């Protein structure tokens with residue numbers, strides 16, 4: 186690995202002012218794979234100044250959308266050139282299986298291409314005439330970049346989460362200071378190197394690695410940052426919003442979830458089992474939108490559970506680099522412990538551990554956990570209410586539609602939900618009653634760059650992806666002109 190132990194500021198690799206560093210760990214074998222620079226407030230200040238300067242004096246916001254699109258397309262193409270290397274790095278840093286990592290990196294490149302298209306379209310949307318009720322005036326509306334953005338991201342989809350913020354921000358004409366999670370910093374450093382190779386002007390993208398308290402927090406408090414874009418947990422989201430309040434910074438938050446999946450009894454069992462598995466065991470369940478609460482209509486309940494356990498126990502667990510593995514290790518020791526504590530609490534609160542819940546045989550090292558299925562889960566229990574962020578699913582039975590919808594909606598989260606039934610009229614009706622920003626019908630999790638992403642309630646504020654993602658980084662300005670030759674005649678008659 187190159188570029189570690191350094192930060193990417195103003196187009197250059199620089200050592201952190203205080204010289205600190207930390208190890209990043211391969212969760213499959215608990216060994217250090219790289220040393221990474223630990224940024225502090227001094228480095229954050231340098232990075233923000235570089236971004237400020239690039240925004241105020243570097244000409245980036247004044248470039249046409251078409252010109253910015255050229256940079257984004259070069260970045261996309263370089264990501265594709267390095268797809269295998271980047272995916273392998275993601276596996277070693279995060280633990281996810283290689284096919285999933287390859288998929289993530291493909292999506293990352295696509296995200297840059299997608300926002301290149303939107304940057305181009307932005308040019309045509311400028312100077313939109315606004316019809317006024319007074320003919321003596323004319324007015325146009327413009328979209329202008331918000332300014333310097335502090336982007337803070339989590340560890341579950343490291344490079345993709347970076348792209349979801351960096352691509353639309355750059356497309357809009359913003360400049361960015363990106364702080365990846367201290368748990369998975371490696372692909373963000375690669376993104377910095379790609380930006381350098383794409384000849385992105387200095388200061389337009391800066392990447393600082395480091396911890397939440399030492400690097401993240403000073404970024405949220407910096408007076409020269411205009412916007413904070415955050416993805417992560419609710420407690421940190423609350424701190425980000427508090428920091429933003431001090432300067433009334435623009436803020437968007439993508440937070441946690443505890444998404445429900447309603448399965449009606451006319452569903453095909455095999456399809457239901459496949460999508461339940463994908464909804465919770467893909468990416469080890471470390472997915473904000475994971476459908477971790479499954480509600481199955483009573484007639485189907487027993488038969489479905491039997492098949493679910495059978496298939497869950499067949500999932501191949503192991504190092505994400507090994508062939509055929511579909512469940513890698515959890516991301517780190519802290520997350521491993523958090524998930525195990527949640528499982529113990531579930532048992533303590535009376536739920537039945539139907540399958541999994543333990544370290545799999547033959548994996549003495551690494552943060553491996555069996556796919557875990559709970560039944561007899563009370564709606565009041567912690568495992569039903571709190572985000573676990575691991576391969577743990579809770580299943581409950583329901584009798585009728587109204588009960589299922591009410592149960593699904595009884596949550597302080599509202600990121601995603603899913604419903605399965607071949608009766609599309611029913612599925613569509615239920616989809617409209619679910620209080621969540623993302624609702625899947627007859628599937629769970631497929632995510633498209635074109636469609637809006639974000640949550641209701643404590644799952645966040647604002648939407649990423651699609652045109653909504655671009656709007657996150659744009660201000661709207663009106664320019665109104667007095668066209669009449671007549672004097673205004675208020676003070677001077």
Ligand code: NAD
Nearest residue numbers: 338339340365366397401402417418421439440441442473
């Ligand atoms: P986290 O909140 O612990 O950390 C996220 C980021 O915030 C990290 O980069 C961290 O260093 C930084 N941070 C921590 N304290 C900070 C502070 N005081 N000031 C500024 N920055 C600080 O979350 P995590 O454990 O990395 O990620 C898991 C969480 O992310 C889950 O709750 C999950 O649901 C959520 N998530 C949400 C989405 C979504 O789209 N809604 C997507 C992925 C993950």
